[in-house]
Amino acid sequence: MAAPPSPVISANALDLTFQTGDGPVQALKDVALEIDKGDFVSFIGPSGCGKTTFLRCIAGLEQPTGGTLSVNGMTPDAARRARAYGYVFQAAGLYPWRTIAKNITLPLEIMGYTKSDQAARVERVLELVELSGFGGKYPWQLSGGMQQRASIARALAFDADILLMDEPFGALDEIVRDHLNEQLLALWARTEKTICFVTHSIPEAVYLSTKIVVMSPRPGRISDVIESPLPKDRPLDIRDSAEFIDIAHRVRDGLRAGHGDDV
């Protein structure tokens, strides 16, 4: 069991049932998954399949009602308190009263980094997301894509080696999204982080991931896990290759099978 490399995130028989006014809703049922260090894992599936809920469980923002889940060998809550991950939400959620640099400083202030360390880190992550020179701007002065990049920089500013991303590019148009996907891959290659990425888009999932987790709804569960054979170095036109189309096809089949269950 202790064979290296041990998984960074490990879920076993994970269940989560929400008690709602209309009775219990099973958001996650019997979810088992291992994510290794340096993996880029995409979660894809229709609304209500539990992909965001699973991400929030990893982040310690939801409490599973059954099964086990460990992050860096700890409980998710301990991992949250140890600041093991950076979380990127669908909305950039930048504070309008802070400049971009000050927004990125926010987690550093909270975690008690020194002033000089803060400045150095802000510089570094701004460069990483190609926003150097924009530190003094306010969020409203930036486009939606740039705001989302700033929010990624904010998640990268402290030394978490896991990046949890909940449909970060969902509200952006396709051209911006392509560009950000390319940037994200480059960033992942440079930082060697473990990334969990929730998305609605099949091409996005296939293009980015080393592992694609296909999920289906009612109850939310994993219907397929695809290890991508694509090379780590991926130009955008890899999306026209036969391999890419094959994987996309398998994802689509997985989604359709999951959907067929409740029709």
Place this chain on the structure above:
Amino acid sequence: MRKLAPILMVIAALLALWYAAVPVMNIKETVTQLERGGAQVVPSSAQERRDAGHFGLVAKNSFAIPATYAQERPRLPAPHQVAAELWDSTIAKKITSKRSLVYHGWITLSATLMGFAIGAGLGILLAVGIVHSKVMDKSVMPWAIVSQTIPIIALAPMIVVVLYSIGLQGLFPKAVISAYLSFFPVVVGMVKGLRSPERAQLDLLKTYNASASQGFWKLRLPASMPYLFASLKIAIAAAMVGAIVGELPVQGGGLGNRMLTGSYYGQTIQIWSALFAAAILAASLVALISAIQRGTLKRMGLA
């Protein structure tokens, strides 16, 4: 200038309406006076005049219209009479004079500012408590609402009497009444403001393992600023009303006192000029808060 034009239009319309109303309101007394002075008025018997309509009297005694604008104790003073009295009692009088509106205005202003400071401070503290404590949310808010349903005019004398009995008089009781009216909008606005951050923003702070006080200072408080200023503007106007009401039962001067003595002696011009002084003062205070709001929000990058 283009912003000013509609405002001037409204003022002109109000003035026109006011001038048109003056003869109608004052005609009975004016005609009676003129008759005593030997003029021929229609109808000539006092009894018939008593039962006659105001509009009819104006129509039949059109020669009396100029006189309606120059009554010493008119039922409705004309705008220029009020303006003259305002000028006379602010610029022309020494400000230490008991008949100076600047003197009385200062008394009201100091009670207003003190009450506003107490009310706004208390309102902010209560809002912080309500947002952070379930018990306070459930217990304080209903009482805050109930407190505002009691007519202040009934409560004010009791506050004055109770505070007097424990040796407090002068400025402080008026400030308490004024704080009583001004804390409420601050509580309501500030609670809304402190709760304005979205779920995702609170979750984000949770992922940083931020403490509650960090969440307050870095997220909730800055996010509440636009709401706070909106309610401060209402609060300072309410504080002014409170101070004026607080001046009615005491003999310490102030615009409220000026209005009350005016009504004792039928000095309508005095009442109206005190009323306008209060309105101008309140408008200036609201404008002052607006200016602070603009400055603060601009510095925060919010405007």
